[in-house]
Amino acid sequence: MKRAMQIGAVLATLTAATAVSAAEHEVLILPDAYFPSVVYLDEGDTVKFTNLTGSEHNxxxxxxxxxxxxxxxxxSMTMVVEQGVQTTFYDANAISEEDGSFLVEGNLSFADAPLD
Structure with missing residues (x-):
């Protein structure tokens, strides 16, 4: 019985540690940019997109x-990021009239964040 309680305590600690390790990142949707334009994250982190443009965005x-x-x-809308997810994203509402390319681009990165 005592051993089962110890194992349960260890599992509870590991579960809590896993839940705490996931981070939430925020990307601000601005009229002509994302801030930040690159989000450095780990698998299982969440990214919250917050719209500050004055109009609806996709x-x-x-x-x-x-x-x-x-x-x-x-x-705002939030997504959980898993390894293998497409990491380049665009503002579907900001398309060039000249060539149809996207004018606003952002990126998710699983690499280590650069040190300043």
Whole structure:
């Protein structure tokens, strides 16, 4: 019985440590940019996109493998990031009239954040 309680305590500690290790990152959707434009994260972290543009926005990944939106002005949407997710994302509402390319781009990175 005592051993089962010890094992349960260890499992509870490991579970709590795993839950605490996930971080939440925030990306601000601005009229002509994302801030930050690159988010350094680990698998299982969440990214919260907050719209500060004055109008509704849709965020899509390269090749449209994932999408968030519409996100209302002053609204937010959150996603959990798993390894293998498409890491380049765009503002679906900001498209060049000249060539159809996206004008606003951001990136998720699983690399270590650079030190300043």
């Amino acid at each position: 965020i899509i990944s390269k090749h449209e493998s994932w999408a968030l939106g519409p996100i209302a002005d002053q609204g």
